[in-house]
Amino acid sequence: xxxxxxxxxxxxxxxxxxxxxxxxxxxxxxxxxxxxxxxxxxxxxxxxxxxxxxxxxxxxxxxxxxxxxxxxxxxxxxxxxxxxxxxxxxxxxxxxxxxxxxxxxxxxxxxxxxxxxxxxxxxxxxxxxxxxxxxxxxxxxxxxxxxxxxxxxxxxxxxxxxxxxxxxxxxxxxxxxxxxxxxxxxxxxxxxxxxxxxxxxxxxxxxxxxxxxxxxxxxxxxxxxxxxxxxxxxxxxxxxxxxxxxxxxxxxxxxxxxxxxxxxxxxxxxxxxxxxxxxxxxxxxxxxxxxxxxxxxxxxxxxxxxxxxxxxxxxxxxxxxxxxxxxxxxxxxxxxxxxxxxxxxxxxxxxxxxxxxxxxxxxxxxxxxxxxxxxxxxxxxxxxxxxxxxxxxxxxxxxxxxxxxxxxxxxxxxxxxxxxxxxxxxxxxxxxxxxxxxxxxxxxxxxxxxxxxxxxxxxxxxxxxxxxxxxxxxxxxxxxxxxxxxxxxxxxxxxxxxxxxxxxxxxxxxxxxxxxxxxxxxxxxxxxxxxxxxxxxxxxxxxx
Numbered sequence: 001x002x003x004x005x006x007x008x009x010x011x012x013x014x015x016x017x018x019x020x021x022x023x024x025x026x027x028x029x030x031x032x033x034x035x036x037x038x039x040x041x042x043x044x045x046x047x048x049x050x051x052x053x054x055x056x057x058x059x060x061x062x063x064x065x066x067x068x069x070x071x072x073x074x075x076x077x078x079x080x081x082x083x084x085x086x087x088x089x090x091x092x093x094x095x096x097x098x099x100x101x102x103x104x105x106x107x108x109x110x111x112x113x114x115x116x117x118x119x120x121x122x123x124x125x126x127x128x129x130x131x132x133x134x135x136x137x138x139x140x141x142x143x144x145x146x147x148x149x150x151x152x153x154x155x156x157x158x159x160x161x162x163x164x165x166x167x168x169x170x171x172x173x174x175x176x177x178x179x180x181x182x183x184x185x186x187x188x189x190x191x192x193x194x195x196x197x198x199x200x201x202x203x204x205x206x207x208x209x210x211x212x213x214x215x216x217x218x219x220x221x222x223x224x225x226x227x228x229x230x231x232x233x234x235x236x237x238x239x240x241x242x243x244x245x246x247x248x249x250x251x252x253x254x255x256x257x258x259x260x261x262x263x264x265x266x267x268x269x270x271x272x273x274x275x276x277x278x279x280x281x282x283x284x285x286x287x288x289x290x291x292x293x294x295x296x297x298x299x300x301x302x303x304x305x306x307x308x309x310x311x312x313x314x315x316x317x318x319x320x321x322x323x324x325x326x327x328x329x330x331x332x333x334x335x336x337x338x339x340x341x342x343x344x345x346x347x348x349x350x351x352x353x354x355x356x357x358x359x360x361x362x363x364x365x366x367x368x369x370x371x372x373x374x375x376x377x378x379x380x381x382x383x384x385x386x387x388x389x390x391x392x393x394x395x396x397x398x399x400x401x402x403x404x405x406x407x408x409x410x411x412x413x414x415x416x417x418x419x420x421x422x423x424x425x426x427x428x429x430x431x432x433x434x435x436x437x438x439x440x441x442x443x444x445x446x447x448x449x450x451x452x453x454x455x456x457x458x459x460x461x462x463x464x465x466x467x468x469x470x471x472x473x474x475x476x477x478x479x480x481x482x483x484x485x486x487x488x489x490x491x492x493x494x495x496x497x498x499x500x501x502x503x504x505x506x507x508x509x510x511x512x513x514x515x516x517x518x519x520x521x522x523x524x525x526x527x528x529x530x531x532x533x534x535x536x537x538x539x540x541x542x543x544x
Contacts (some may be wrong), residue, residue, distance in 0.1 A: 030239060030240060030241050030242045030254070030260075030261070030262040030263075030400070031054075031056075031057025031216075031239070031240035031242075031262065031399075031400050031401065032057075032237075032238070032239045032240070032254075032260040032261065032262040032365060032366075032367050032399070032400050033053060033057075033237075033238055033367060033376075033397070033398050033399030033400060033401075033404060034050075034235060034236065034237040034238065034367045034369070034374055034375075034376065034397075034398050034399075035049050035050050035053065035235065035236055035238075035395060035396070035397050035398075035405065036234060036235035036236075036374045036395070036396050036426045036428070037234045037235065037394055037395060038394040038395070038396060038426055038431055038432075038433060039234075039394050039431050040234045040428045040429070040431060041234055041394075042078060042232040042233050042234045043232050043233075043234075044228075044229045044230075044231060044232050046077075046232070046233050046234065046235065046236050047075070047077065047226060047231055047232070047233060047236060049236075049405050050075055050077075050236035050238045051075070051219065051220040051226065051238075052404075052405060053238055053397075053399060053404035053405050054073060054075070054216045054219065054238040054239075054240060055216045055217050056216075056401060056403075056404040057216055057238075057240040057399075057400070057401060057404065071213070071240075071241040071242055071248045071253075072211065072212065072213050072214070072239075072240075072241035072248060072249075072250075072252060072253025072254060073211065073212070073214050073215060073216045073218070073219045073238075073239065073240045073241065073253060074209060074210060074211025074212065074219065074238070074239055074253050074254055074255055074260075075209070075210050075211070075219070075226070075236050075237065075238050075255070076202070076207055076208070076209045076236070076237040076238075076255040076260070076369060077207065077208060077210075077231075077233035077235065077236045077237075078206065078207060078208075078233040078234055078235060078371060079098070079103050079204070079205070079206065079207065079208050080208075080225070080230065080231040080232055080233060081095070081098045082230045082231075082232055083225060083228055083230040083231050083232075084101075084103070084137075084161070086230060087137055091135060093134070093135075096134075096163050097168075098205075099168040099169065099172075099205065100163060100164050100165065100166070100167065100168050100172070100205075101134070101161060101162070101163060101164070101205060102131070102161070102162045102164060102172060102176045102203065102204060102205045103159055103160070103161055103162075103202075103203075103204065103205070103208055104122075104159060104160040104161075104162075104176075104180070104200055104202065104203040105139075105157075105159055105200070105201040105202045105203075105208055105209055105210065106122070106157070106158050106159065106160055106198075106199070106200050106201070107155035107156070107157060107197075107198065107199040107200075107201065107250055107251060108155055108156040108157070108158055108197075108198060109155065109156065109193060109197040109198060110154070110155060110156050110197075113192075114192050114193055114197070115156055117190065117192055117193055118187055118193050118198050119136065121183060121186050121187050121190070121193075122160060122183050125179055125182045125183045125186065126160075126162055126179060128182075129175060129178065129179045129182075130165070131162045131163070131164055131165075131175065131176075131179060132162060132163040132164075132165065133160070133161075133162055134161040134162055134163055135160075135161055136158050136159070136160055136161075137158060137159040137160075137161060138157075138158050139157040139158060139159055139223065139225065140223075140224040140225060141157060141222055141223060141224065142221060142222055142224060143222075145214075145218050145221040145222045146212075146214060146218065146222060147214075147215075147218075149213075150212070150213045150214055150250075153213060153249070153250060154212075154213075154250070155197065155199070155250055162176075164205070168205070169205075170319075172205050173204060173205060173206070173317060174286060174317050176203045176204060176205065177203075177294075177313070177317045178290060178293050178294070179203070180200050180203045181293055181294050182293055183200065184200065185293075199250070199251035201251070201257070202257050203257075204257075204371065206370065206371025206372070207257075207369060207370070207371045209255055209256075209257065210223045210225065210226060211239075211250075211253040211254065211255065212250055212253055213248050213249065213250045213253055214253075216240045234428055235369060235374045235426070235428065237255045237259075237260050237367050237368070237369055237374065238255075238260070239253075239254040239255050239260035239261075239262075239367075241253055241254055252302075252303050252305075252306065254305060255367075256305060256306055256308075256309035257309055257313055258309050258312050258313050258316060258322065258368055258369070258370060259305075259308065259309050259312060259366050259367060259368040259369075260305075260366070260367045260368075261304075261305040261308060261309075261364060261365070261366050261367075262364070262365040262366075262384050262400050263362045263363040263364040263365055263379070263383070263384050264304055264362065264363060264364070265304040265305075265307070265308060265360050265361065265362060265364060266361055266362065266363075267358070267359065267360060267361045268304045268307065268360075270358065271307070271311075271358065271360050272298055272300050272307060274358060275297055275298045275307075275311060276296070276297075276298065276300075279295050279296065279297060282294075282295075282297075284318050284319075286317075286318050286319055287318070294314065297310055297311065297314055298310050298311065308329070308360055308364075308366070311329060311360075312325050312326065312329060312368070315328065315329070316370055321370075321373065321443075322368050322369070322370045322373055322375070323373065323375065323423065323425060323434065323439050323442070323443060324443040324446065326366060326368065326377050326423070327349070327350075327377075327423070327439070327440075327443050328353045328356075328357050329357060329359070329360045330359065330360055330361075330362070330364060330366065330377060330379050330380070331350050331353070331354070331359055331380065331421070332350070332380050332420070332421025332422070333380040333420065333421055334346065334347050334350040334351075335347075343440070343441070343444075344450060345441075345444045345445065345449065345450060346440050346441065346444045348444070348449040348450040348453055349443060349444040349449045351449070351453060352449040352452055352453055359379075359380070360379075361379060361380070361381065362379035362381055362383065362384065363379065363381055363383035363384050364378070364379040364384065365377075365378050365379075365384035365385070365386050365400060365418075366378075366379075367398065371428075372427070372428055372429055373425055373426065373427050373428060373434070374425060374426050374428065375398075375423060375424060375425025375426065375434060376388075376398045376418065376423065376424055376425070377418070377421075377422070377423040377424075378418045378419070378420060378421065378422055378423075379420070379421065380420050380421040381420060382419060382420025382421070384400065385400050385401070385417065386398065386399075386400065386417055386418035387399055387400070387401065387402045387415070387416075387417050387418075388415065388416060388417065388418065388424055389405075389407060389412060389414070389415040390412070390413045390414040390415070390433070391407055391411050391412055391413060392411050392412075392413055393411065395407075396424075396426055396433065398418075398424065402415075418436075422436045423436050423439050424436065425439065482522065483520075483521070483522030483525075491503055513528075514526045
């Protein structure tokens with residue numbers, strides 16, 4: 001079968017599939033990291049080093065057949081106010097106090113008419129949210145540096161700048177979040193503007209994201225701002241994408257609005273379903289009746305990284321630090337942990353949230369920032385590399401590779417790697433290096449989790465009946481009616497009753513699939529657990 005014919009057959013198959021699109025689409029590891037100045041000093045050297053580190057991660061991504069269109073690469077930094085200050089001067093305006101200004105990085109449709117419709121929606125929502133539009137800045141780019149496929153799909157890239165009046169800090173961040181969610185929903189409801197052609201990469205008074213469907217080495221050449229010495233930041237999160245569960249697109253390049261993710265969320269389907277189920281009961285004092293403006297929180301068609309970012313964003317904008325949010329979402333393996341034996345408050349924290357938020361299990365190495373803190377965490381499986389270096393001049397460098405930034409050995413204070421479940425970070429306001437133990441104790445001391453756990457209602461075990469409660473013949477009829485065979489009783493139900501555990505036994509089920517079988521089956525036989533469709537190092541379990 002020819003390549004064109006095969007692609008036609010695949011596309012026809014996708015078009016006729018009524019379930020989740022990504023189940024029949026492509027499904028690995030990205031390159032990710034951050035560099036930060038512990039003292040919070042902004043300079044262009046941080047940007048240059050981040051671009052250099054990103055170039056060292058090219059082997060972590062993939063390219064199109066044109067050999068030049070990458071799965072995606074990007075940087076998240078602090079907003080370069082010096083750079084924008086000159087733009088204000090060129091427009092004959094004066095830059096308002098930076099803490100009262102928000103900047104949105106926007107991918108617009110290339111059709112001028114459709115782009116105008118999108119801008120009108122943005123401006124209308126901003127006015128309704130009592131945010132003053134300052135203007136639109138066209139981001140200077142060099143399209144001839146792109147590969148053929150990336151150039152054909154390149155959006156119109158502009159920045160929207162707004163003045164928030166007296167709003168600032170977390171209050172301004174929440175207002176921008178509300179505005180962005182409303183804009184996305186209104187744009188998505190317009191037939192003229194297809195959702196994937198319009199995307200807000202970032203909308204914040206603290207951070208900004210420059211990204212695209214490019215190779216690592218191309219990012220700094222494509223975005224001319226990144227070459228400008230006036231572009232300064234105290235930190236930079238960088239990411240080179242390897243597309244896993246979605247096809248490459250400009251919006252799906254990373255970092256996302258809060259994080260960059262290396263790996264795959266293997267529990268994604270359950271996480272998404274639970275998040276959608278909880279939407280009806282979501283409530284928080286920060287939002288009140290406006291909680292409806294934030295929905296939907298997650299979109300099933302998005303990538304696992306985008307979905308992870310959406311939920312983290314909700315937690316952070318609702319008042320949690322990014323450290324706490326990720327400890328809730330990506331907990332370490334805390335049960336029977338020898339280091340935590342004498343720290344019940346940490347165990348109480350994890351135990352409390354285990355009943356509220358199921359883990360987003362990887363393999364996952366996540367780098368994150370909200371503009372106030374920047375850090376990285378490894379999930380409890382620890383199947384992704386995470387190296388860090390601390391230098392004498394106050395730099396902290398974390399990456400999925402060792403040596404992405406050349407540092408003389410004499411300048412290195414400390415270097416190492418994150419172990420499973422560990423986290424490291426920098427507080428850009430207090431200038432502290434945040435170690436794993438510090439973070440554990442900090443988040444565990446926020447609330448009386450141990451007391452809350454004691455107030456839970458417990459169901460006491462009940463003794464087994466002394467005599468059979470059902471006639472053997474009637475019992476057998478019920479067993480057959482519900483589809484339980486003798487193997488189900490012996491190997492599954494009996495261990496669950498006697499040991500209180502889910503039964504485990506060797507893989508190797510060679511009976512026909514229920515949908516292909518001519519034997520009667522119960523409903524749940526038609527459903528199978530999906531395995532992670534990525535190549536990961538094996539976890540070896542000892543058989544007893």
